[in-house]
Amino acid sequence: MKIKAKKTALPVNVINVFMLVASVVSIRVYAVNGSSNKKVPEALFPQKPLITHMYTADPSAHVFDGKLYIYPSHDIESGVVRDSSGGHFDMRDYHVFSIDEVTPNTKVVDHGQALHVDQVPWATKQMWAPDAAEKDGKYYLYFPAKDKNNIFRIGVATANTPTGPFVPEAQPIKDAYSIDPSVFQDDDGSYYLYVGGIMGGQLQRWQTGSYIEEDKYPADNEPVYMPKIAKLNADMKSLAQPLQDVVIQDEFGKPIVQGDFDRKFFEAAWVHKIKDIYYLSYSTGHSRFIQYGTSKSPYGPFTWRGKVLEPVLGWTNHHSIAEFKGKWYLFFHDSSLSDGKTHLRSVKMVELIHNEDGTIQTVDAYFGELDK
Ligand code: FUB
Numbered sequence: 001m002k003i004k005a006k007k008t009a010l011p012v013n014v015i016n017v018f019m020l021v022a023s024v025v026s027i028r029v030y031a032v033n034g035s036s037n038k039k040v041p042e043a044l045f046p047q048k049p050l051i052t053h054m055y056t057a058d059p060s061a062h063v064f065d066g067k068l069y070i071y072p073s074h075d076i077e078s079g080v081v082r083d084s085s086g087g088h089f090d091m092r093d094y095h096v097f098s099i100d101e102v103t104p105n106t107k108v109v110d111h112g113q114a115l116h117v118d119q120v121p122w123a124t125k126q127m128w129a130p131d132a133a134e135k136d137g138k139y140y141l142y143f144p145a146k147d148k149n150n151i152f153r154i155g156v157a158t159a160n161t162p163t164g165p166f167v168p169e170a171q172p173i174k175d176a177y178s179i180d181p182s183v184f185q186d187d188d189g190s191y192y193l194y195v196g197g198i199m200g201g202q203l204q205r206w207q208t209g210s211y212i213e214e215d216k217y218p219a220d221n222e223p224v225y226m227p228k229i230a231k232l233n234a235d236m237k238s239l240a241q242p243l244q245d246v247v248i249q250d251e252f253g254k255p256i257v258q259g260d261f262d263r264k265f266f267e268a269a270w271v272h273k274i275k276d277i278y279y280l281s282y283s284t285g286h287s288r289f290i291q292y293g294t295s296k297s298p299y300g301p302f303t304w305r306g307k308v309l310e311p312v313l314g315w316t317n318h319h320s321i322a323e324f325k326g327k328w329y330l331f332f333h334d335s336s337l338s339d340g341k342t343h344l345r346s347v348k349m350v351e352l353i354h355n356e357d358g359t360i361q362t363v364d365a366y367f368g369e370l371d372k
Contacts, residue, residue, distance in 0.1 A: 047365060049337045049346035050108045051097060057345035058129030058268070059331035060182060061322040064139070064162045068099040068324045070108075070331065071132045071141065075344050086200030088343045091127045092117045094143065096163040102324065102349075114164030115141060115157050121170050122147050123155060128201075129268065129318060133183040133191060133236065134162065140236045141166045142173075142181040142193065144201075151211055152202050154181045154195060156237050175239055176230070177211070178203045182320070183232070184271040184298060191236065192298050194246065196227035197267030198285060203228075220259030224248075227269035227282065229299055246280065247301040248293050256304065262287045263304055268318040271298060272328075277358055281308050283317045290319050290332070292360060308352070310364040315342040321352060328352045330363055 050056075055075035062069050071094065078090035093116040098109045117123050123145035130143040141157045141164065153172035159165060179197035186192065196203045203225050204215050218224060228243035248256045248265055256263050266285025271278055280302040281292035288311035293302030309319060314335030321330055330352040338344035353361040 047348035047350045049348055050099075050106065051110070051347055052337065053110070054095070055338060055344040056095075056097075056347045057316070057333040058180075058318040059333060059347040059349075060129070060131040060270075060320045061324075061329065061331045061349075062132055062134070062162075063322060063324050064134050067162075068102075068322070069132065069162045070097040070099070070347060071130050072097070072333075072347050073127065073129050077344060082343070084199060086126070086128075089126060089128060089200070090343075092125070094127060094130055094141065094166075096132075097347075098163065099324075102327075102329070106349075111163035114159070115143070115166045115168060117145060120145060120155055120157075120168045122153065122172055123168075124148055124150075126152075128152075129180045131182040131320075132162070133185060135185075135191065135236055138236075139164070139166070140183070142183055144179040144181060144195075147172065151177070152179050152197075153177060154179075154193075158237075169237060173238060175242060177206055177243075178228070180267050180269060180318075182270050184273075186273070186298060190298075191232040192229055192271070193232055193239065194227055194229050194269040194271060194280075195243065196225070196265070196269060198225060198265075201267050218258040221257055223255035224258045224260070224264040226255075227265055227280075244299070246299065248280065248282075249301045249303050251304065253301075253303070255301075262289060263291050270320050272321045272323075274354060274358070278302070279321070279360070281319065281321060283319075288312070288315070288317045290317055294358065305359055307362045308360055310362065310366075310368075311370065312365055313340055313370060314345055316345070328354060332363075332365070334365065 056072040058073040060071040073091050080087045080090045082088040094114045096111045096114045126146045128144045133140045139159045139162050143155050144152050147153050154176035155172045157166035157168035178195050179201035182194045184192045226245040229246045230239040230241050230243045233240045265282050268283040270281050278295045290309035292308050293304045295302040312334035319332040329349050331349045333345040333347050337346040
C-alpha cells in the first residue's frame with residue numbers, strides 16, 4: 001500500500017517507522033460521517049490509543065509536579081440513540097490518567113474513578129469534556145453536565161491530589177454555561193475559564209445572556225458564535241467577571257463568519273502560551289478540523305493562523321496541547337478502537353511542532369488516507 005506524501009504530518013522519523021509497518025499490516029474498512037468506505041491500513045493509525053481498557057475522549061492534559069496527567073471524558077455504550085443534541089454521548093464519570101515518561105510504548109496509569117454524576121447534586125447526565133487546574137496544592141476539576149432542566153452547566157470539584165477523588169460543589173459555577181470548560185493559567189497567576197460548544201453544547205441558546213429553548217444561528221455572512229472567557233476568582237470556583245466573547249478573526253481582522261465552514265468555532269476551545277503569544281485552538285464541528293489563532297491577550301482577539309489537526313475517524317475532533325519535559329504534545333481522540341463508532345473514542349498523543357515563526361505544523365494522523 002502506498003502512502004500519499006503529505007506536506008505536514010508527523011515528524012519524519014516517525015513517518016518512516018510507520019511506512020515500514022504499513023507494508024505488512026491488515027486492512028480495515030471505515031465509513032466516516034456517511035461518506036463512502038475507504039480502506040485504511042491499521043498502521044495508518046500510528047498513534048496507538050493510550051488507553052485500551054475503556055473508551056476515552058476529549059483529553060485535557062496538564063503537567064503537575066513533573067508528571068503528565070490526562071483528564072478525559074469516559075465514553076460508554078448506554079444505548080441512547082444518536083441525535084443532533086449529542087444524547088448518545090451519555091457519559092457518567094471521570095477517570096484520571098498519568099504518564100511518567102513518553103516512550104514508544106508509553107505506560108499510562110489509570111487512577112480510577114475520580115467523580116461520578118451521582119455524586120453531583122445538581123447534575124443529571126452527560127458528563128462531557130472536563131479540564132483540571134492546580135492552585136496552591138489543591139486541584140480543581142471543571143466539567144459540564146446537564147442539570148434537572150436539561151441545561152448544560154459547568155461544575156467544579158476539588159481534591160488534594162491531581163487524581164482525586166474530587167468533591168463537587170453543591171451548585172454549578174454561577175453564570176457559567178454550555179460545555180467544554182478549559183482553564184488556562186497565565187504567567188502572572190491569573191486563571192481563565194473558557195467555555196462553549198454549538199448545537200448539543202447549547203451555546204446558541206445563550207446569545208441573549210439567558211437561556212432560550214430555541215436554536216437560532218447567525219446568517220452565513222454574520223459573525224459566528226464565539227467561545228466565551230471569564231477570569232476565575234481566587235477561590236477557583238466562581239467567575240470574577242461575566243462571560244464574554246473571545247473573538248476569532250480572519251487574516252483581514254474581520255470576525256470569522258458563520259459561512260466560513262472550515263474555520264468557524266464549534267467547540268473544544270483550548271489555550272496555550274509560548275513566550276508572550278497566546279494560542280487558541282478549537283474544533284470546527286461539521287468540517288472537523290482543529291484550527292488555531294494567536295493573540296497578545298488571553299481575551300483575544302485571536303487571529304486565525306492555521307490548522308492544528310486534520311479530521312480524525314469519528315464525527316468529533318477535540319484536543320489539548322501541553323508541554324512535557326521540553327516537548328510540546330497534541331492530545332486528541334479518534335474512533336479507531338471502536339471501529340468507527342463516533343461515541344466510543346480513544347485518546348492518543350503525538351509530538352506537536354511549533355515553527356520558528358510561531359506557526360504550528362499541522363498533524364494529519366493518517367497521512368491523508370482517511371476520507372474527510
Ligand atoms: O464528548 C462529548 C462532546 O463531544 C464534547 O464535549 C465535545 O467537545 C465533543 O468532543
